[in-house]
Amino acid sequence: MCNATWGEYWRDIDGESMFFCCDVCADIFETMVNKIKENTGWSSIDRVDLVGNYNKGRECSAKKGNDEFKYYFRTYSNGKFITFEKR
Amino acid sequence: MMRCPTCLVELEGGFTELGRHIFNQQIQNDAGHITWINRYVGRSRTDEDAFISNVTAVFQNESLKEWIVHQFVRKFYGADPHQFILAMQRPSKFVLLGYAYEHHHFLKQWVKSCASIISNTDIEEVQHYELDNISSEWHGAGSTIPSHHELLLRMGESYGVKREDIYATEALDSTKLAISTWDYICRDLTFVEGMAAMHSLELIANRNIRNYGSSVWYFNPEILSDGSVTMETAEFLKEGYHADVIHSEVALDLIEKYSKKLNLVQPVQAIVMKSMEEFDNYLNARLERGAMLENK
Numbered sequence: 001m002c003n004a005t006w007g008e009y010w011r012d013i014d015g016e017s018m019f020f021c022c023d024v025c026a027d028i029f030e031t032m033v034n035k036i037k038e039n040t041g042w043s044s045i046d047r048v049d050l051v052g053n054y055n056k057g058r059e060c061s062a063k064k065g066n067d068e069f070k071y072y073f074r075t076y077s078n079g080k081f082i083t084f085e086k087r
Numbered sequence: 088m089m090r091c092p093t094c095l096v097e098l099e100g101g102f103t104e105l106g107r108h109i110f111n112q113q114i115q116n117d118a119g120h121i122t123w124i125n126r127y128v129g130r131s132r133t134d135e136d137a138f139i140s141n142v143t144a145v146f147q148n149e150s151l152k153e154w155i156v157h158q159f160v161r162k163f164y165g166a167d168p169h170q171f172i173l174a175m176q177r178p179s180k181f182v183l184l185g186y187a188y189e190h191h192h193f194l195k196q197w198v199k200s201c202a203s204i205i206s207n208t209d210i211e212e213v214q215h216y217e218l219d220n221i222s223s224e225w226h227g228a229g230s231t232i233p234s235h236h237e238l239l240l241r242m243g244e245s246y247g248v249k250r251e252d253i254y255a256t257e258a259l260d261s262t263k264l265a266i267s268t269w270d271y272i273c274r275d276l277t278f279v280e281g282m283a284a285m286h287s288l289e290l291i292a293n294r295n296i297r298n299y300g301s302s303v304w305y306f307n308p309e310i311l312s313d314g315s316v317t318m319e320t321a322e323f324l325k326e327g328y329h330a331d332v333i334h335s336e337v338a339l340d341l342i343e344k345y346s347k348k349l350n351l352v353q354p355v356q357a358i359v360m361k362s363m364e365e366f367d368n369y370l371n372a373r374l375e376r377g378a379m380l381e382n383k
Contacts, residue, residue, distance in 0.1 A: 002122075002125055002130070003130050004121060004124070004125050004130045005130065005131050005132040006113045006121045006124055006125070006130070006132055007113050007114075007116040007117075007121045008116060009116040021116070021118075021121050022116045022117065022118035022121045022122075023116065023118055024118035024122070025118075053167065055167040055168075055169065055170070056167045056170075057170070074170070074371075076261055076368050076371055077122060077364060077367065077368055078118075078368075079118075080260075080261075082371055082374065082375050082378075083378070
């Protein structure tokens with residue numbers, strides 16, 4: 001999420017063991033995945049691309065086969081979502 | 088004495104001990120310390136010796152006042168200014184209402200923080216400064232000079248909400264957490280750390296901010312006279328625009344003077360960083376409240 005190479009925190013998300021720097025980044029990613037599924041009805045996601053940072057928020061794209069879902073989100077520093085919007 | 092800028096623990100020794108403490112916290116994957124490292128040291132992992140050297144460099148300064156201003160501008164007015172500041176360039180009714188609802192709670196704590204600072208020192212110039220601040224922010228001066236808090240309530244009323252509703256609405260969680268941190272710092276730590284926590288934040292509305300490297304002001308000054316906001320909003324913003332130059336810069340001189348005298352420069356720097364993190368979340372709470380009111 002934050003591109004940091006500090007820390008070493010692992011969490012299973014969608015059946016995949018994923019590496020994060022800390023639990024807050026893992027929380028953000030997990031919440032984001034759940035929100036994509038809620039919005040699209042998809043049972044799984046092939047790929048996500050995130051552009052942006054903590055200050056600006058992140059403009060993102062999620063893909064499942066040929067389908068694409070574009071969205072924006074921003075969080076507090078503790079990982080709580082302030083905004084999640086379909087684009 | 089050193090203080091950690093994230094967990095505020097007191098550490099014996101110097102920058103080596105501070106660096107080791109933060110390094111050990113990231114080994115344990117602590118989110119708060121890793122966030123601090125990302126923001127102030129860098130995102131790429133280094134060995135412990137290089138890390139300690141980099142942490143030491145973060146705190147180096149010729150002038151504490153200039154260091155505080157630099158850190159504040161970098162955090163809130165840098166390449167990506169805070170989203171609340173961007174929203175204030177052309178604020179909507181709901182952004183201003185979010186401001187009114189959350190800032191009421193902020194100001195209620197503010198006056199208590201100033202009072203705690205007074206109670207933690209016998210230095211009269213500090214006490215006078217805080218009394219003056221309490222007066223302008225909370226008490227006002229007679230019927231012709233309303234307090235900043237009164238002007239805030241009038242701004243809310245000008246957009247159709249009752250001041251009773253502002254009083255009755257509980258603060259959002261991020262506002263509450265920030266307030267409790269400021270309460271702790273001002274009540275339980277030294278008076279100069281309390282001053283640093285609170286008065287560094289007054290840089291937010293300092294109209295000299297562009298002289299310090301910002302690309303924008305706290306709000307676009309055109310809105311004071313172009314009719315895009317209510318007269319009460321213009322009065323509220325104008326008061327802060329004038330007062331916060333004096334408030335923040337006089338306070339920074341006092342903070343520099345007494346932190347050096349009391350050998351508390353690094354702890355004061357740590358507190359400024361902590362306070363800015365809380366303020367960041369608090370400004371986001373104003374936006375969250377605005378969105379809640381808009382979607383009601």
